[in-house]
Amino acid sequence: MSEPFSWIRPEPWGIHVIPAQAWIDPARAVDHALITHGHADHARGGHIKITATPETLSIMKLRYGTPKEAKPAEYGETLPLKGGVNATFLPAGHVLGSAQILLEHAGERIVITGDYKRRNDPTCQPFKVTTCDLFITEATFGLPVFMHPPIEQEIGKLLSAIESNPDRCAQVGAYALGKAQRIIAELRRAGHQNPIYVHGAIEKMCRLYEEHGIKLGNLQLVTDRTKNDLRGSIVICPPSALNDRWSRRLPEPITAMASGWMGIRGRARQRNVELPLTISDHADWEELTDTICDVDASENWITHGREEALLRWCEIHQRRAQALALIGREDEDD
Ligand SMILES: [Zn+2]
Numbered sequence: 291m292s293e294p295f296s297w298i299r300p301e302p303w304g305i306h307v308i309p310a311q312a313w314i315d316p317a318r319a320v321d322h323a324l325i326t327h328g329h330a331d332h333a334r335g336g337h338i339k340i341t342a343t344p345e346t347l348s349i350m351k352l353r354y355g356t357p358k359e360a361k362p363a364e365y366g367e368t369l370p371l372k373g374g375v376n377a378t379f380l381p382a383g384h385v386l387g388s389a390q391i392l393l394e395h396a397g398e399r400i401v402i403t404g405d406y407k408r409r410n411d412p413t414c415q416p417f418k419v420t421t422c423d424l425f426i427t428e429a430t431f432g433l434p435v436f437m438h439p440p441i442e443q444e445i446g447k448l449l450s451a452i453e454s455n456p457d458r459c460a461q462v463g464a465y466a467l468g469k470a471q472r473i474i475a476e477l478r479r480a481g482h483q484n485p486i487y488v489h490g491a492i493e494k495m496c497r498l499y500e501e502h503g504i505k506l507g508n509l510q511l512v513t514d515r516t517k518n519d520l521r522g523s524i525v526i527c528p529p530s531a532l533n534d535r536w537s538r539r540l541p542e543p544i545t546a547m548a549s550g551w552m553g554i555r556g557r558a559r560q561r562n563v564e565l566p567l568t569i570s571d572h573a574d575w576e577e578l579t580d581t582i583c584d585v586d587a588s589e590n591w592i593t594h595g596r597e598e599a600l601l602r603w604c605e606i607h608q609r610r611a612q613a614l615a616l617i618g619r620e621d622e623d624d
């Protein structure tokens with residue numbers, strides 16, 4: 291009998307599914323890529339054939355144009371790949387269309403999470419716990435200090451900031467794919483019905499979300515407005531626009547940033563952030579360790595972040611684990 295899991299090989303630029311002649315989230319162009327979600331550190335341009343959820347395919351099309359061949363994978367649908375490998379895409383709860391990929395071959399089940407979280411998110415389907423033999427998990431926030439607060443609390447801070455400063459606006463730096471739409475949807479859920487003003491880069495992705503049935507309410511482009519129009523409102527822009535010329539059009543903006551890293555003292559100060567919002571689309575420490583218990587795999591491979599603490603935790607809890615060194619996994623999406 292061959293070694294367990296020998297049909298899958300982690301390379302620095304992606305995970306190679308050998309009999310299927312396919313790669314998961316490869317960092318270089320390949321013949322057949324299986325893509326977990328649309329963030330740039332997972333979904334790159336130039337592949338010949340792409341298998342991904344319909345939502346991820348439309349995000350990639352918006353960013354990179356139409357690939358030669360696109361195979362949509364609906365959640366829960368099992369697709370036969372080459373070499374007797376079956377692939378099933380399952381919700382990861384990270385951003386619209388995000389998927390874990392379950393691979394089955396030679397009597398073994400492998401789940402690759404891509405990025406994920408366990409919290410409720412009105413803009414995407416919730417993470418589905420799937421038992422397996424090998425669990426390949428991300429660990430972006432794999433340290434016990436990371437405990438993401440409830441999102442309601444952070445949204446509450448944002449709403450009270452504009453209530454107490456009706457002559458200013460709140461300028462929120464948020465990643466264009468996922469974070470921005472989640473904040474908008476949570477503001478709506480909290481009862482905020484006013485127009486929300488967005489940067490052009492964010493507007494495009496919001497339209498795509500709406501085409502996929504995610505309602506975001508009244509959104510307006512900042513460029514169509516005067517300073518006076520924007521007083522007392524919330525403006526969402528990519529983090530790169532926070533301290534650049536773009537923000538000069540805003541009335542005395544309260545600079546806010548929505549990121550899992552805002553939970554770390556000093557990070558907010560470094561970026562001149564007046565209102566740090568700890569909002570993350572990744573699992574925090576407790577979600578990571580709970581999920582390792584829930585899927586109960588005989589082996590865990592840890593990638594994409596701070597592996598050491600999670601390795602140590604696995605050792606203490608008598609779960610087999612090793613770290614993978616994948617390159618190019620930097621946060622577009624923390
Ligand atoms: Zn991501």
Ligand SMILES: [Zn+2]
Pocket residue numbers: 329331332405619620621623
């Ligand atoms: Zn990622």
